[in-house]
Amino acid sequence: MEKHISVCPYCGSGCKLALLVENDKIVGAEALDGVTNQGELCLKGWYGWDFVNDTKILTPRLKSPMIRRSRDAAFEAVTWDEAIAFTAGKLSEIKKKYGPDSIMLTGSSRGTGNESNYVAQKFARAVIGTNNIDCCARVCHGPSVSGLMVTLGNGAMSNSICEIEDTDCILCFGYNAADSHPIVARRILKAKEKGAKIIVCDPRQIETARIADQWLALKNGSNMALVNAFANVLIDEGLYDKEYVANYTEGFEEYKKIVAKYTPEYVEEITGLKAAEIRRAMRAYAGAKTATILWGMGVTQWGQAVDVVKGLSGLALLTGNLGKPNVGVGPVRGQNNVQGACDMGALPNVFPGYYSVKDDEARARFAKAWGVPSLPAEIGMSLTDVPHAAEEGKLKAMYIFGEDPAQTEPDLATVRKGFDALELIIVQDIFMTKTAAYADVILPATSWGEHDGVFSSADRGFQRFYKAVNAKGDVKHDWEIHGLIAKAMGYDGIDYHSTEEIWNELISLCHLYKGATYEKLAGLGYVQWPCTEVDKPGTPWLYEGNEFQTKSKKGLLFAAEWRAPLEKIDAEFPLGLCTVREVGHYSCRSMTGNCVALATLADEPGYVTINPKDAKPLGIRDQELVWVQSRRGKVIARASVTERTNVGAVYMTYQWWIGACNELTIHHVDPISKTPEYKFAAVRVERIADQAWAEAHVVQEYSALKRRLADAAKPGDVAPAKIRAEPVPA
Amino acid sequence: MNRFIVAEASKCIGCRTCEVACVLAHTGKEDVEALAGREFHPRLKVLKTLTVSAPVTCHHCEDAPCVNACPSHAISYRDATVQVDQSKCLGCKTCVVACPFGAMEVISRPAIRSFAGIVVADGVKAEAHKCDLCIDRAAGPACVAVCPTDALHVMDETRLAETRARRQLRSALEASNVDAA
Ligand code: SF4
Ligand code: SF4
Ligand code: SF4
Numbered sequence: 081m082e083k084h085i086s087v088c089p090y091c092g093s094g095c096k097l098a099l100l101v102e103n104d105k106i107v108g109a110e111a112l113d114g115v116t117n118q119g120e121l122c123l124k125g126w127y128g129w130d131f132v133n134d135t136k137i138l139t140p141r142l143k144s145p146m147i148r149r150s151r152d153a154a155f156e157a158v159t160w161d162e163a164i165a166f167t168a169g170k171l172s173e174i175k176k177k178y179g180p181d182s183i184m185l186t187g188s189s190r191g192t193g194n195e196s197n198y199v200a201q202k203f204a205r206a207v208i209g210t211n212n213i214d215c216c217a218r219v220c221h222g223p224s225v226s227g228l229m230v231t232l233g234n235g236a237m238s239n240s241i242c243e244i245e246d247t248d249c250i251l252c253f254g255y256n257a258a259d260s261h262p263i264v265a266r267r268i269l270k271a272k273e274k275g276a277k278i279i280v281c282d283p284r285q286i287e288t289a290r291i292a293d294q295w296l297a298l299k300n301g302s303n304m305a306l307v308n309a310f311a312n313v314l315i316d317e318g319l320y321d322k323e324y325v326a327n328y329t330e331g332f333e334e335y336k337k338i339v340a341k342y343t344p345e346y347v348e349e350i351t352g353l354k355a356a357e358i359r360r361a362m363r364a365y366a367g368a369k370t371a372t373i374l375w376g377m378g379v380t381q382w383g384q385a386v387d388v389v390k391g392l393s394g395l396a397l398l399t400g401n402l403g404k405p406n407v408g409v410g411p412v413r414g415q416n417n418v419q420g421a422c423d424m425g426a427l428p429n430v431f432p433g434y435y436s437v438k439d440d441e442a443r444a445r446f447a448k449a450w451g452v453p454s455l456p457a458e459i460g461m462s463l464t465d466v467p468h469a470a471e472e473g474k475l476k477a478m479y480i481f482g483e484d485p486a487q488t489e490p491d492l493a494t495v496r497k498g499f500d501a502l503e504l505i506i507v508q509d510i511f512m513t514k515t516a517a518y519a520d521v522i523l524p525a526t527s528w529g530e531h532d533g534v535f536s537s538a539d540r541g542f543q544r545f546y547k548a549v550n551a552k553g554d555v556k557h558d559w560e561i562h563g564l565i566a567k568a569m570g571y572d573g574i575d576y577h578s579t580e581e582i583w584n585e586l587i588s589l590c591h592l593y594k595g596a597t598y599e600k601l602a603g604l605g606y607v608q609w610p611c612t613e614v615d616k617p618g619t620p621w622l623y624e625g626n627e628f629q630t631k632s633k634k635g636l637l638f639a640a641e642w643r644a645p646l647e648k649i650d651a652e653f654p655l656g657l658c659t660v661r662e663v664g665h666y667s668c669r670s671m672t673g674n675c676v677a678l679a680t681l682a683d684e685p686g687y688v689t690i691n692p693k694d695a696k697p698l699g700i701r702d703q704e705l706v707w708v709q710s711r712r713g714k715v716i717a718r719a720s721v722t723e724r725t726n727v728g729a730v731y732m733t734y735q736w737w738i739g740a741c742n743e744l745t746i747h748h749v750d751p752i753s754k755t756p757e758y759k760f761a762a763v764r765v766e767r768i769a770d771q772a773w774a775e776a777h778v779v780q781e782y783s784a785l786k787r788r789l790a791d792a793a794k795p796g797d798v799a800p801a802k803i804r805a806e807p808v809p810a
Numbered sequence: 811m812n813r814f815i816v817a818e819a820s821k822c823i824g825c826r827t828c829e830v831a832c833v834l835a836h837t838g839k840e841d842v843e844a845l846a847g848r849e850f851h852p853r854l855k856v857l858k859t860l861t862v863s864a865p866v867t868c869h870h871c872e873d874a875p876c877v878n879a880c881p882s883h884a885i886s887y888r889d890a891t892v893q894v895d896q897s898k899c900l901g902c903k904t905c906v907v908a909c910p911f912g913a914m915e916v917i918s919r920p921a922i923r924s925f926a927g928i929v930v931a932d933g934v935k936a937e938a939h940k941c942d943l944c945i946d947r948a949a950g951p952a953c954v955a956v957c958p959t960d961a962l963h964v965m966d967e968t969r970l971a972e973t974r975a976r977r978q979l980r981s982a983l984e985a986s987n988v989d990a991a
Contacts (some may be wrong), residue, residue, distance in 0.1 A: 107841045120958045123827035127834075127842050135846075258823035265823045266959045272820075287823045290861055676845045677830045723860040 084548035085112065085603060087535050088125040089191040089528040089671065092413035093117060093241065093263035094537025095125050096604055099529060099548040106132055106529055106549055115606040116241045116537060122262035123681075124672065131511075131674035132529040134552065138673035138786065139511045140793045142524035143553025155522065155792060160556070160564070167521050168568030170504050171208070174477045180209035184461055184475055187215035187426020188482025188558070189418035191510075191671070192525070193533025193545070195582040196558035197417075197424035198432055199574055200481055203562045204460075206450040207571045211428050211437050211460030215421035216483055218463040222755045223380040224411030225422060227389030231397070231636045232622075233629025235434075236419060238396075238408035239372065239621040240539045240608065245270035247406045249277045249368030251361075253392060254303065254378015258287035259661055261412055261538070264374075277364045281306060282378060283658075284731070285724040294361055299352040300656050300729050301760050304384055304642040306351050307391035308342035309358050310365075311639060314398045315339065317359070319366035324400035328626040328635055335394065335637035342642075350642065366399050370406040377414065381659070381758040385750045387640035397635040403623040413538035414661075420536035423593075423609070424586070428460030433590025449589055451573050462754040467498030467747070477504035481558065482525070486514040487669075488734065491712055491747040508561055511674070512793035514737070524555040531557050532579045534601060540608045540619075542593075544601040645760035646748040649728075653710060653762035655694065656729045659741050669735035684782045686736035688717040689725040690765060699767045705774035707766040708732070713743030716778055719765075730765060734758070737785050738778050812870040812890050813943060813966045815854065815951060821961035824863035826856050828953035828962060835944050835952035851917050853941040854953060865953070865962070868892065868913040868941035876905035876914055876938075884938065890966075891945060894938045901936020915939045 081102050088095040096114025099106050109129050111121045134141040145163035146155040158166070174182060185204045187197040197215070204213040217225065225235030232238070244250065244267040257265035265287065272278055272291055280292040289295040298306050314320045315336055325332055344355035351358075365371050373396055379388050393409050401407040413419045425432035435442035438457055447455045461469060463485065469475040478499075485495055499505060499518045507519035510527040530551040534542050556564075559582060563574035576582050580598045587593045595611035596618065611618040628635045649656055672678040688708050690700065700706055702721040707714055708730070716738055725731055732741035748757045768774045829852035830845075836853075837844035854867035870892045871877075877885045877892060884898035885905060905914045921935035943964070944951045954962045963969065 107843075120960070121827075121956070122825055122958045123830055123956075126827060126956055127830050130842050133843075258825065262823055262825050262827075262958045269821050269823075269959055285860060287863060290863065291820055675842065677834070677842045680845060680850045681826060681830065722858075724858070 081107075082548075083110070084546050085544070086529065086548060087114075087416070087537075087543050087545040088121065088128070089416050090124040090128060091261045091263075092416055092419060092538030093261045094416070094535065094539075094541055094543055095121050095263055096543065097121060097125055099129060101548050104549050106130065112604060114543070114604055115541065116539070117263050120263060120266060124678065127677035128672055128675050129529065130676055131671045132527050132549070135674050135676060136790070137676065137679050138669065139513060139789050141510055141527070141553065142512055142516070142522060142793060143555065145524060145554070146522040148520050151520070160554070163521060163523060164564045164568050167506055167523070168565050170520075171477065171479075171565070172569055174504060175208060178476050180456070181212060181458070181460070182474065182476040183208050183210055183212060183479065184466055184469075184477070185210075185213045185479040186463065186481050186483050187213060187421040187424065189216045189415040189421040190482050191416070191528025192482050192558045193417065193531065193535060193579065194420040194424050194542075195533050195579040195586070196562070197421045197426045198582055198586050199559040199562045199576075201425045201432065202450060202574060203566055205431075205446070205455050206452045206573060207566045207569055209456055211456050211458060213426055213460060214428050214463040215418065215426040216415065216463070216488065217418050217422050217427065218755060220377060220414050220418060220755070221380055221411050223385035223750055223752070224375070224389050226752050227386045228393055228409065228411070231390050231393040231630075231638055232402070232409070234622055235422070236622075237410045237412065237539045238402055238623060239406065239410065240541070241267060241537070243406045243408075243621065244268060244372060244374070244410070245274060247271055247276055247368075247370045247372040249279070249365055249371040251279045251281070251365055251371065251373045251395075252288050252292075253281045253373060253375040255374050255376035255412060256282065256284075256286040256288070256378070256660065257374070257376075257412070260376055260414060264412055264538075277368060279361045279364060283726045283729060294357070294364065296353055296357055296361060297726060299350070300658060300726075301382070301645040302347070302351040302642070303379060303382065303388045304391060304640065305342060305347040306353070306358070307388055307395070308339045308639055308642065309344050309347040309351070310362050310395055311335070311339040311391065311398065312342045313344060313359050313362040314366055314395065316343070317363070319362060320398040321400040324626070325398060325637075328403075328628070329397050329637050330632060330634045331637040335639050338639040338641065365395070370404070371396075371399065371401045372406065372408055372410060373401075374410040374412055376412055377660070378759065380411070380755055382760070383646050383748050383750055383757040384640075384643045385755055386752040387638075390636075390638040391640070393635070394637045394639065397637055402635065403621075403626040405621050408621065416537075417535045419538055419540065420534070423536050428462060432586055433592050435590075446589065449585070464747070464749050464754045464756055467494045470498035470501040473501070476502060477506070478502055479506040479508070480515055480519075481508045482510075484513040484515045486518060487737075487740070488742065491745055492740065492742050493712060494747055508558060511671075512789045514789070517789055517792050523561050524553060525558045525561060526551040526555050534579070534583060542596050542601055542607045542609065544598070544603075544605065646757060647746055647760060647762045649762045653764050655763050655765060657708070657710065657741065657744055657761045657763040658729055658731050659734045659745060659758045660731045661733050661735075673735070684736055685716050685718060685738035685778050686733055687720040688765065689720045689722055689731045691725045691727045692721050692723060693727050694730070694765075695719065695721045698765060700765065704771060705768050705778065707768060708741075708744060708763055709766065710744035710746075710761050710763045712746065712761075715740055715743050716768075716774060717741075730763065738782055811967045811970065812872055812887070812892065813964055814870040815867050815941060815943070815953065816963055816965045817864045817866075818961045818963075819862050819864040821959045822856070822864045823959055824856055824858050825958065827956050827958060828852075828854060828865055829856060831952040831956040832941075835947050849917070851915070851939055853939060866911060866913065869911055870941075870943065875908040875910060879904045879908035889945065891943045893942055893945065894940065896935075896937050899936060899938045901938070905938050913940050
């Protein structure tokens with residue numbers, strides 16, 4: 081049996097593991113002693129690798145390039161030459177006719193790796209000539225990046241995952257570590273064992289709330305009010321570090337004015353918390369020698385998200401909890417390489433290494449390195465702009481690389497309308513996803529396990545993962561595919577022979593990554609950027625000497641008035657739906673849904689969790705199927721009646737096809753980061769009298785959907801009029 | 811003293827990695843492929859109440875109610891554990907009723923029989939199903955090995971003695987605090 085070093089392809093914890101291989105097939109995984117995971121794995125790491133083997137549990141692997149000459153036609157399998165010629169021809173045509181900004185591209189925050197993201201954005205900028213490239217950071221930690229860039233000058237976690245266990249106080253805000261990062265949850269438990277105070281702000285009784293010293297069960301949608309009240313207490317009670325504020329921050333006077341109104345008493349009504357609880361939490365936070373704030377989607381997936389991120393960084397600034405070990409601000413990245421996709425510049429406003437596209441010097445430098453006369457200076461479009469831009473006719477083509485927006489974007493009906501309006505959809509993926517079913521061209525790529533590369537974990541740690549098995553179909557590496565299309569469009573600058581070659585080009589262009597060589601990353605190597613010299617180990621914690629990466633080198637204190645969620649609950653839709661994740665499945669589920677163990681633990685239609693007090697009057701019992709309906713759609717889900725869910729709210733995980741909560745969510749985005757308000761949509765839950773019918777209906781719809789996608793992946797055998805991944809008709 | 815699995819509820823995050831490990835450990839293979847088409851019957855179950863998350867499983871009791879109750883003597887003590895001899899199990903569920911922890915379950919599996927080298931289905935076979943401490947697994951209990959938060963341990967004589975000593979010390983300290991107050 082061979083063993084190949086890899087990094088788990090799921091969450092951002094960056095767990096190192098070994099893939100066990102027999103006869104060119106992965107047969108197991110073993111935990112390795114990586115920096116963040118120390119020989120531990122969660123169930124996704126232990127049992128989440130068999131999707132590579134094409135289990136066909138959910139969707140088949142893509143095995144050959146396919147094109148569809150009209151949207152009504154079936155896919156045809158074609159040769160790579162034909163697929164590349166077709167794609168390049170169409171892209172050139174659209175670029176010529178409507179201009180480069182009529183084309184949108186994505187990076188991929190998933191198993192593909194940093195090198196291919198670097199190549200994808202190079203393709204967008206140098207070949208197409210647009211900054212229209214984005215990745216799913218938009219729908220998760222986009223606000224953390226936007227917010228922290230302004231207040232501290234760097235959008236990433238300020239400190240490391242390993243440091244969490246040595247902090248004296250953890251403030252978990254809208255962050256359910258047990259479900260999203262079990263390996264980070266483990267550090268929180270260790271901190272607790274070592275005596276740290278744990279404060280949890282979350283409407284639900286999440287696992288961390290169970291062990292917390294203090295659990296602030298705030299009302300859904302009151303984040304900003306609570307954060308302002310926290311700041312109010314720190315200032316009002318004189319708990320803040322006056323010297324630190326005077327020396328290392330700016331904006332204090334303005335900040336003080338805004339938070340003055342938000343006394344704990346004033347926000348009692350908004351947050352549903354007692355003033356004394358709020359005061360107690362801040363006394364603990366400010367009183368600790370070192371304190372760390374961790375946050376997740378509970379902060380970022382709101383219409384008011386960037387403001388809250390800035391507010392949280394303000395708490396750290398006020399108390400001097402930055403610029404040293406075991407403190408800091410931690411937006412813990414969800415997907416294994418969402419940090420990496422951002423690091424590589426798969427964002428509409430920055431190049432690799434976070435150089436702004438508006439920076440003339442950087443543009444000139446990249447243009448020279450990439451051998452093009454100039455690069456676009458306009459900030460590009462975000463992923464969440466796509467549906468409207470498509471409908472308005474501004475966008476004509478989309479090149480979707482390793483993402484599944486037809487499952488993960490809010491308000492899926494709008495997304496589908498947007499897709500219909502596009503002239504060209506290119507999907508480059510490993511699976512026949514719901515999004516792939518819309519494509520005009522499908523370009524099959526190698527999967528995690530079948531290629532080499534570097535990932536960035538949530539705490540800026542670069543780690544190498546290695547190829548374990550050969551890909552089985554007629555597939556190519558992502559960066560090869562971009563290279564071939566580029567060549568067909570007349571650009572020779574994407575002609576690489578290995579990921580190392582790509583990496584070397586990247587680090588030669590970005591001072592932040594300069595010292596993170598392949599050699600240093602070999603084996604279990606871990607290099608956290610910034611790493612500006614080859615003989616330096618990297619930077620576990622940022623802002624040494626309290627020098628921030630803002631223009632003035634100071635940290636900015638910033639507060640904003642609280643805004644309520646957009647949609648209001650009313651008699652017709654009396655419950656607030658919040659979308660969340662569960663530990664055994666990941667993202668759109670194309671990977672975990674194809675893993676035997678993980679699919680066995682949890683399958684369609686997925687749960688809607690509801691408090692017994694809300695369930696009872698509706699006559700809903702635990703494990704029964706129910707309808708969940710919003711102003712935008714209606715889906716079936718299984719009720720999980722549990723006291724851990726707060727009264728007045730229901731929660732669904734977003735990876736299900738039948739219980740697809742994004743049919744229900746609203747397209748309302750943060751004005752700055754454009755991240756959608758996944759955390760609040762008004763819904764109603766209805767009992768289904770005929771449970772037998774409902775059970776049969778779920779089974780039928782699920783098999784029909786699976787069959788449609790499986791058929792689509794087998795070109796020629798069937799000629800479906802329209803292969804569509806529509807929701808279950810009510 | 812019989813060994814058994816204990817879970818520290820303060821460490822469990824309810825992730826169910828242990829459940830998968832348990833089922834996999836009893837397929838005779840470590841490859842998850844072995845789980846395909848199998849019913850999922852872990853021998854420990856992760857329970858979640860408002861304030862507790864923790865797996866519950868067999869205590870391998872010293873004077874085990876299931877052993878005492880089984881009419882066909884299918885359950886016995888072996889290597890400081892409680893084990894079920896499936897060939898003797900009738901599926902009568904007396905043990906399920908007897909177990910005070912709800913650790914015993916009776917499941918039925920499709921039975922097979924080999925006849926002249928051909929495997930044929932042979933109805934179903936009932937099995938009394940519970941933690942066997944992975945007695946046939948060379949590397950020991952699978953659940954303990956995979957738990958990401960190190961919440962599971964095998965409790966044996968030494969470990970139990972240690973725990974007792976710790977608790978005694980704690981009560982002594984608490985008692986002295988009471989005196990001092
Ligand atoms: S999903 Fe996250 S915590 Fe689990 S093994 Fe993978 S990287 Fe580690
Ligand atoms: S693996 Fe460990 S943390 Fe996860 S459910 Fe089991 S005991 Fe709890
Ligand atoms: S010791 Fe083995 S049989 Fe017992 S619960 Fe753990 S994995 Fe299952």
